[in-house]
Amino acid sequence: MNRILVIAEHDQGKLKLASLSAAGFAQKVCAASGGSFDFLLLGSGVSAAAEGLRKSGAAAVLVADTPALAQPLADRYAKVIADTAKARGASLVVAAVSTFSKDILPRASALLDAGMLSDVIDVRPADGELTFRRVMFAGNVIATVQLDGAVKCLTVRSAAFAAPAATDTLSPVEAVAVDAASLSQFTKFISRETKASGRPDATEARIIVSGGRALKTSEDFERLVGGLADVLGAAVGSSRALVDSGITPNSLQIGQTGKVVAPDLYFALGISGAIQHMAGMKDTKVIVAINKDAEAPIFEIADYGLVADVYEAVPELMQKLKK
Amino acid sequence: MKILVPLKRVPDPDTRIRVKPDGSGIETDGVKFAVNPFDSIALEEALRLREKTGAAEIVVVTIGGSECAEQLRTGLAMGADRAILVPADAAIDSLGIAKILAAVYRKESPNFVLMGKQAIDDDSNQAGQMLAALLGVGQVTFVSKLELTDGHARARCSRETDAGIETVTVALPAVLTADLRLNEPRYVSLPGIMKAKKKPLEEIPLASLGVSAASHTRVLKLERPAGRKAGARVKSVDELIAKLRDEAKVL
Numbered sequence: 210m211n212r213i214l215v216i217a218e219h220d221q222g223k224l225k226l227a228s229l230s231a232a233g234f235a236q237k238v239c240a241a242s243g244g245s246f247d248f249l250l251l252g253s254g255v256s257a258a259a260e261g262l263r264k265s266g267a268a269a270v271l272v273a274d275t276p277a278l279a280q281p282l283a284d285r286y287a288k289v290i291a292d293t294a295k296a297r298g299a300s301l302v303v304a305a306v307s308t309f310s311k312d313i314l315p316r317a318s319a320l321l322d323a324g325m326l327s328d329v330i331d332v333r334p335a336d337g338e339l340t341f342r343r344v345m346f347a348g349n350v351i352a353t354v355q356l357d358g359a360v361k362c363l364t365v366r367s368a369a370f371a372a373p374a375a376t377d378t379l380s381p382v383e384a385v386a387v388d389a390a391s392l393s394q395f396t397k398f399i400s401r402e403t404k405a406s407g408r409p410d411a412t413e414a415r416i417i418v419s420g421g422r423a424l425k426t427s428e429d430f431e432r433l434v435g436g437l438a439d440v441l442g443a444a445v446g447s448s449r450a451l452v453d454s455g456i457t458p459n460s461l462q463i464g465q466t467g468k469v470v471a472p473d474l475y476f477a478l479g480i481s482g483a484i485q486h487m488a489g490m491k492d493t494k495v496i497v498a499i500n501k502d503a504e505a506p507i508f509e510i511a512d513y514g515l516v517a518d519v520y521e522a523v524p525e526l527m528q529k530l531k532k
Numbered sequence: 533m534k535i536l537v538p539l540k541r542v543p544d545p546d547t548r549i550r551v552k553p554d555g556s557g558i559e560t561d562g563v564k565f566a567v568n569p570f571d572s573i574a575l576e577e578a579l580r581l582r583e584k585t586g587a588a589e590i591v592v593v594t595i596g597g598s599e600c601a602e603q604l605r606t607g608l609a610m611g612a613d614r615a616i617l618v619p620a621d622a623a624i625d626s627l628g629i630a631k632i633l634a635a636v637y638r639k640e641s642p643n644f645v646l647m648g649k650q651a652i653d654d655d656s657n658q659a660g661q662m663l664a665a666l667l668g669v670g671q672v673t674f675v676s677k678l679e680l681t682d683g684h685a686r687a688r689c690s691r692e693t694d695a696g697i698e699t700v701t702v703a704l705p706a707v708l709t710a711d712l713r714l715n716e717p718r719y720v721s722l723p724g725i726m727k728a729k730k731k732p733l734e735e736i737p738l739a740s741l742g743v744s745a746a747s748h749t750r751v752l753k754l755e756r757p758a759g760r761k762a763g764a765r766v767k768s769v770d771e772l773i774a775k776l777r778d779e780a781k782v783l
Contacts (some may be wrong), residue, residue: 220695284671308693308694309694312673315626315658315659315662319661319662319665323748325748326749346652347652347655348757349756350549352751353751394703396670396672397702399688399700399701410694412694441783452713459697459712460697468694473782474776474782491760497776508765513763513765514762525769530783
C-alpha cells in the first residue's frame with residue numbers, strides 16, 4: 210500500500226502551483242495501486258499556503274511552521290522531511306521539480322537511505338512494483354526505471370501531471386512538531402534578490418514569451434519580449450545566449466540548465482533553437498517561432514513558424530493583438 | 533587547505549546521443565568522452581581559490597572503469613595535484629556514488645568538496661546533496677559566486693534559484709556544487725598535459741574503503757522520446773494571429 214508524502218513548495222508564503230501537480234502524481238499512483246497521500250508544508254507563517262492544499266484529496270496537510278524554517282535551508286528542511294517520512298511510514302516522498310526540491314530532496318533521501326529519481330514524467334504499476342519514466346541526457350533519452358527499497362524519493366515534472374480536481378471536503382491540517390534545537394546551523398541565509406516584475410513565473414504560466422540572440426540589448430528585450438508578454442498576460446523567458454551576454458538575468462533562462470517548462474503556448478522570438486534550449490520547452494503544446502534565419506533549428510519543432518525580423522514582426526504582433 | 537573535486541566521465545556535451553537499438557544503453561562507439569562540464573567548473577574554481585589563497589592541495593577523484601583515468605589526467609593537466617580512481621565496473625546510482633565519495637572524503641579529510649551540480653548524462657543533480665547528508669555537513673547547491681571568509685572557516689556563496697540569486701554563508705567543511713555561471717574553465721595547456729603525466733594517480737579499491745558498489749536504481753530500458761514534427765510556416769503576422777485563434781485556439 211502506498212503511503213505518499215508530497216512536499217509542498219511556496220515562495221515567501223505563496224503556494225507554488227506545481228505542488229498540486231505533485232499531488233496529481235500521488236493521486237495517479239494511489240488510483241492505480243492503492244494508498245493515500247499527505248502534503249508536508251514547511252516554513253514560517255505558512256497557514257495561508259496550507260489552506261491552498263486542503264482541496265486536493267490529501268489524507269492530511271501536515272504543516273511544520275516555525276521561525277527556524279523561515280528560509281528553505283537544505284540541512285534543516287531535509288531533516289524535518291526525513292523525520293516526518295519516517296514517522297508517517299512513507300513509502301514515497303515526492304516533490305515537483307524546482308531548484309527548491311533539487312536542493313533539498315536528495316539530502317532527505319540520503320538521510321532515509323532511499324534511492325531517488327529526478328525528473329519523473331510517468332509512473333505505471335507493474336507486478337506490484339512501480340515503474341517510472343524519467344528524462345536524461347538533456348531530454349534526448351527517456352529511461353524506464355525501478356527503485357529498490359522500502360522508501361523511494363522522486364522529483365516529478367509538474368507539466369507531466371495534472372493537479373487533482375478540487376474536492377468538496379477539506380483535508381485536515383495537522384501541525385508537525387519541530388524541535389528547533391535539533392536543527393543544524395551549517396548555513397545562514399543572508400539575502401535574496403527578488404525580481405518584482407509583476408509577471409507570472411515561467412513554471413506556472415499558460416503562455417511564455419521567450420527571447421534569444423536576435424535581441425541586442427536589455428532595453429530591446431524588455432520592449433519586445435516583455436511588451437508582448439504583457440499584452441498576453443504571459444511570463445517571460447530567455448535563451449542561455451542572452452543570459453551569458455548579460456542581457457537577461459539567469460532566473461529567466463529556459464533550457465537544460467535553466468527552467469523546464471511546458472505551457473500551452475510558447476513564443477520563441479529570435480531563438481535559433483540550440484539543443485540545450487529546446488530541452489527546456491519542447492513539451493509545450495503550441496510553439497511559435499519568429500526568426501529571420503529560415504534555417505534555424507527552432508523551425509523544426511515549431512507548430513507555426515514565421516520567417517521575419519523580430520524587430521519588425523513583434524511590434525506588429527503586439528499592436529494587432531491589442532486591438 | 534585541501535579541496536576534493538569529484539569528476540565524472542560523460543559523453544562530450546556536443547555529441548549526438550544515440551540509444552542502442554535494444555534499449556540497453558547509449559551507443560558509445562565513436563563517442564568522445566569528456567569531464568562533465570559542471571565538474572570542470574568546480575575544478576576551475578578550486579584552482580582559482582588556490583591562486584587567490586596561495587596554498588591549497590587539489591585532489592580529483594572519480595569512480596568507474598580504467599578509461600576514467602583519461603578524465604583524471606585532464607583534471608591534473610588543468611592543475612590538480614593528485615588523482616584518485618576508485619575502480620568500479622557496474623553502473624552506480626547517485627546514492628551509491630555519494631557513499632563511495634564519503635569514504636574517500638573520510639580518508640582524505642579535505643577542507644571542503646567542490647563538485648558539479650549535475651552530470652550531463654543522467655541529469656540527476658543528487659550526488660553532492662547526498663554526500664553532504666552522509667557526512668553530516670552543510671551544503672550549498674547551484675553556486676554562482678564563491679568566497680572564503682572567516683579565515684577559511686566559512687564560505688559565502690551566491691546561488692541560482694528559481695526565485696533569483698540567493699546569498700548564504702556556510703560553515704566549512706561543506707559540499708558546494710557549481711552552477712554554469714561560476715566561472716569559465718581554462719583550457720588544458722600542452723605544458724599542463726606534460727606535467728600531468730608525472731602527477732600521482734592512485735587507485736583505491738572499493739574493498740579498502742569499506743563500501744560496496746550498491747545501487748537502488750534499476751534501469752530497465754532507454755529510448756528516444758517521441759519526436760516533435762515541424763508544423764506550418766506562416767507568411768505574415770496576420771496569418772499567425774488567425775492560426776493561433778482559429779486553428780490552435782490558444783489565444
